[in-house]
Amino acid sequence: MYIARVPNRKSRPAILLRESYREGGKVCTRTIANLTNWAPERVVAMERLVKGEFDDWSGEMTSGEIFGVLLALKQLADQVGITRVLGSAAESKLNLFLILARIAHGGSRLSAVRWAKQHTVADVLGVEGFDEDDLYAALDWLASQQERIERELYQAYVKEQGQPPVLVLYDVTSSYFEGECNELGQYGYNRDGKRGKQQIVIGLLTAEDGEPLAVRVFEGNTADPTTVASQITILKEQFGIAEVVMVGDRGMIKAKGKAALSAEGFRYITALTDAQIRTFLKEGVLQTDLFDTHLCEVEHDDKRLIVRRNETVRVRERRRREDKLAQLQAKIAERNAFVKNSRRASAAAGLATLQRWAKSHKLSAFVTLTLKERAIVCTLDEEAKAQDALLDGCYLLETDVPLTLMDAKTVDARYRDLQKVERNFRTVKTTFLEIRPIFLRKAERTKAHVFVAMLALKITRRFEADLHRTFGSTEDDPAAITPDDALVALGRLTYLYSTDRNGQRHPHLPRPDEQQAKILEAIGLSFPLKPKADKRAV
Structure with a gap:
């Protein structure tokens, strides 16, 4: 029939x-x-009935493993090219699992093994049973293949763009450990504000549009400028780039880095520190009124200095300084009242505490705290305060890119593109991929763990772009679907099992609801899908 x-x-x-x-x-x-x-709906049901989809069905359905999450992420990995460059070896499939699990789950290798039991890893990725030791071995393999994978993904990116990048962005961050046994873990400048914890330093190299190209892991006490040399090696030897402009944050590209870039025929854009700006003001290279203009340029030692003041930042810094002063005055008043009403209270102890507070909040340059009898007195040096506020919102860019290739406005815009790298770091460290905590000891496995996060970042960027095209962004519509929302929705797509009269279970693929269908369509997937082996769509 x-x-x-x-x-x-x-x-x-x-x-x-x-x-x-x-x-x-x-x-x-x-x-x-x-x-x-x-x-x-009755016609559809009859049509499915005569096709034999309900044969041997007792009428009861139970939910099984989740297949929607891995199915969607695998599709994105295919689009990005990660599946292709990983290959088909057993280690490749396990690393693909680690990359997708980093997006949808996070956590340690052991927790990933538990998570896998709730998902159709075997059907979607072709990976049968494995344990955490298998995943550690997969990380060892990935570490040995990192340069090859980065190179092949870079070549695919160049082919897609039609030309090599003319500008690359580079920045570093740090990630801390809870333990003390990692081979790369050292005490250093902790950007997460976690004192007393060992860390690693992570350097991320991206294209102008923020697309990750390469990532390197350094010991936790590595200074930012010393990491630049490894990026030059990546650009020159690994990617074969002959000419490019590297953009680095202030303090990143210093004298040695500039010389190394110049020796390879590369150029740079960076920002100078406040101390360097004040030195230029003192020497007369710059004048304070230059910062009053929107954007201007000065030549010095065959370099171009781009002078800029961000008015929004200037106003914010001024308000922040006044708020801190108001907080200090309130603390002084509270402490003086306490000392006045308590004969045993130590005025000197209160003074020392508030002096430390003023120093930590960068007020000590123009604020002096003293004791008069038993009361704390705050003296404000207005001239010193004006000097402290002189460079509010000001920044100075330095570049050796000729004016004929890039004007001052473009140099400024390209420097501000570093926000794309910072956004990538936020995604990797906190908002989505959660690279921490790092449950590893060996150096090579730690590097591979960070590389897994970078590959997951490439997929996440594609995921966000696809969803944005279909649903818009949360900036325009607070109800727009985010990657987190999409993963929750796809997590409802599970196998359904029916039981026949003999007690044997039969798996089926359900049809997605309207929201799930739109998400799958946004990333290039549509139903009906042909299920694996004996799994049949209902």
């Missing part, structure tokens, strides 16, 4: 339940029932 839809001129088609039979060696058809007036 089957469902036939017969055109009916200007009326709606007739929907008929028919069957075929043979009579005298000839195939004949007869109509069993007219379903034209049935509700559409």
Whole structure:
């Protein structure tokens, strides 16, 4: 039997339940029932029934493993090219699992093994049973393949863009450990504000649009400028780039880095520190009124100095300074009142505490705290305060890119593109991929763990772009679907199991609801899908 839809001129088609039979060696058809007036959902149910989709079904359905999450992320990995460059070896498939699990789950290798039991890893990724030791071995393999994978992904990026990047962005961050046994872990400048914890330093190299190209891990006490040399090696030897402009944050590209870039024919854009700006002001290279203009340029020692003041930042810094002063005055008043009402209270101890507070909040340059009898007195040096506020919102860019190739406005815009790298770091460290905590000891495995996060970042960027095209951004619509929302919605797509009269379970793939269908369509997937092996769509 089957469902036939017969055109009916200007009326709606007739929907008929028919069957075929043979009579005298000839195939004949007869109509069993007219379903034209049935509700559409009943017609669909009948159509699935005659196809045999409900054979041996007892009428009860139970949910099974989640397949929507890995299915979608695997599609994105294919689009980015990660599946292709990893290859088909057993270690490749395990690393693909680690990358996708980093997006959807995070956590340690052991927790990833537990997470895998709730998802269709075998059907979607072709990976059968494994444990955490298998995942550690996969990380060892990935560490040995990192340069090759980065190079092949870079070549794919160049092919997609039509040309090599003319500008690259570079920045570093740090990530701390809870333990003290990692081979790369050292005490250093902690950007997370976690004192007393060992850390690693991570350097991320991206294209102008923020697309990650390469990542390197250094010991936790590595100074930022010393990491530049490794990036030059990546650009020159690994990617074969002959000419490019590297953009680095203030204090990143210093004298040795500039010389190394120049020796390879590369150019740079960086920012100078406040101390360097004040030195230029003292020497007369710059004048304070230059910062009053929106954007201007000065030449010095064959370098271009781009002078800029951000008015929004200037106002914010001024308000922040006044707020801190108001807090200090309130603390002084509270402490003086306490000392006045308590004969045993130590005025000197209170003075020392507030002096430390003023220093930590960068007020000590123009604030002096003293004791007069038993009361704390705050003296404000207005001239010193004006000097402290002189460079509020000001920054100075330095570049050796000729004016004929890039004007001052473009240099400023390219420097501000570093925000894309910072956004990548936020995604990797806190908002989505959660690279911490790092449950590893060996150096190579730690590097591979960070590389897994970078590859996951490439997928996440594609995921965000696809969702943004379809649903918009949360900036425009607070109800827009984010990657987190999409993963929650896809997590409802699970296998459904029916049980026949003999007690045997049969898996089925459900149809996605409207929201799930839109998400899958946004990333290039649509139903019906052909299920694996004996798994049948219901």
